[in-house]
Amino acid sequence: MKPEPPKSRRPGLIRMPGPLLMKLPVITDIRGSLLVGDFKSLPFKPKRLFAVFDIPSKNTRGQHAHKKQHQFMICMRGSCSILLDNGKHKDEVRMFAPNVGLYVPPMIWALQHRHSEDSLLVVLSSGSYDPDDYIRDYERFLRAVRNR
Amino acid sequence: MKPEPPKSRRPGLIRMPGPLLMKLPVITDIRGSLLVGDFKSLPFKPKRLFAVFDIPSKNTRGQHAHKKQHQFMICMRGSCSILLDNGKHKDEVRMFAPNVGLYVPPMIWALQHRHSEDSLLVVLSSGSYDPDDYIRDYERFLRAVRNR
Numbered sequence: 001m002k003p004e005p006p007k008s009r010r011p012g013l014i015r016m017p018g019p020l021l022m023k024l025p026v027i028t029d030i031r032g033s034l035l036v037g038d039f040k041s042l043p044f045k046p047k048r049l050f051a052v053f054d055i056p057s058k059n060t061r062g063q064h065a066h067k068k069q070h071q072f073m074i075c076m077r078g079s080c081s082i083l084l085d086n087g088k089h090k091d092e093v094r095m096f097a098p099n100v101g102l103y104v105p106p107m108i109w110a111l112q113h114r115h116s117e118d119s120l121l122v123v124l125s126s127g128s129y130d131p132d133d134y135i136r137d138y139e140r141f142l143r144a145v146r147n148r
Numbered sequence: 149m150k151p152e153p154p155k156s157r158r159p160g161l162i163r164m165p166g167p168l169l170m171k172l173p174v175i176t177d178i179r180g181s182l183l184v185g186d187f188k189s190l191p192f193k194p195k196r197l198f199a200v201f202d203i204p205s206k207n208t209r210g211q212h213a214h215k216k217q218h219q220f221m222i223c224m225r226g227s228c229s230i231l232l233d234n235g236k237h238k239d240e241v242r243m244f245a246p247n248v249g250l251y252v253p254p255m256i257w258a259l260q261h262r263h264s265e266d267s268l269l270v271v272l273s274s275g276s277y278d279p280d281d282y283i284r285d286y287e288r289f290l291r292a293v294r295n296r
Contacts, residue, residue: 032203032263038196038276046194048186049272051224051246055180076199076268077225098199115180120224122270124197128186 016089020103024074035098037074039124043103044070046124055080055115065109065135065144070126073102078119085109087145095121107148109141164237168251172222183246185222187272191251192218194272203228203263213257213283213292218274221250226267233257235293243269255296257289 014021022041027034039046052061062082073082075095084091086108093102094114104110112121127133135141162169170189175182187194200209210230221230223243232239234256241250242262252258260269275281283289 028202030204031207031209033201035199035201036196036277037198039194040276046187046197048184049194049197050185051183053181053183053224053246054176056178059179061179076201076270077266098201118225118266120268122224128188129184 014084014091014093016084016086016091018086018105019084019091019108021093022072022101022103024099024101026099035074035076037101042072042124043105044072044126046072047127048125048129049122050125051076051120051122052112053120055112055119057115057117059115060111060113061115062111063109063136065141066106067133067135067144068106068127069130069133070106071104071110072124073104074098074122075100076120076122078116079114080112080116080119080121081114083111083113085111087142107141107145109135109138162232162239162241164232164234164239166234166253167232167239167256169241170220170249170251172247172249174247183222183224185249190220190272191253192220192274194220195275196273196277197270198273199224199268199270200260201268203260203267205263205265207263208259208261209263210259211257211284213289214254215281215283215292216254216275217278217281218254219252219258220272221252222246222270223248224268224270226264227262228260228264228267228269229262231259231261233259235290255289255293257283257286
């Protein structure tokens with residue numbers, strides 16, 4: 001007999017292989033809070049940083065996959081949801097604290113939405129900006145992952 | 149006759165050699181704002197990221213110099229002031245927007261204060277955390293820069 005699928009899921013649990021939620025140390029005392037992230041603990045070497053903010057909550061960002069570039073996302077303030085799609089499975093992660101980062105490997109379709117008003121997402125990327133590294137068409141993404 | 153010293157200074161102008169204010173592109177449209185920072189444009193290779201936030205405004209942070217590590221600071225949200233001291237001259241920079249980053253080379257005494265309630269300072273560093281890289285005693289710092 002096949003086991004029943006779980007009726008409820010812990011939010012933020014990623015079931016597909018590849019993407020990872022990683023804990024980041026945040027040290028808080030009376031002087032304030034300090035978030036620490038050594039690049040040694042990442043699966044790639046960051047070459048670029050970008051940040052998205054002041055995003056209207058009804059808007060989505062992302063909606064593309066990267067062919068080769070790896071990314072690591074930290075929601076430094078506020079919250080947002082990140083939809084991940086590997087062509088077979090979809091998962092959604094709610095990011096709401098700077099002590100958790102999301103690693104997104106290449107060839108994962110990612111979309112950010114439901115940004116809170118104060119949301120600030122900082123992204124480390126493994127390469128310089130390269131328009132050729134983007135797959136912006138979902139059908140093309142599906143063909144590419146199925147032909148791997 | 150010696151020229152008169154300027155009566156007023158542009159805030160954020162750094163007169164000492166070494167530290168640099170660098171413009172960062174921020175692209176804003178109806179979908180929100182995007183800050184872009186390629187590590188190629190920095191004078192060092194970042195190996196670590198940290199962030200300070202929830203700092204009480206009466207508190208100071210920093211108050212040390214790094215022997216070898218370089219840093220690049222971006223005030224992603226809110227505002228804070230950074231005092232720079234090379235042992236001969238002092239300068240103060242008010243950081244209040246993510247489109248300006250501050251490069252701080254080694255052997256500059258730096259102190260952060262006057263944090264706004266929502267201030268979030270992201271710092272890229274050229275090395276992993278190393279307690280031996282810090283000079284936390286100001287007199288020792290002064291002796292070190294004078295003996296260089």
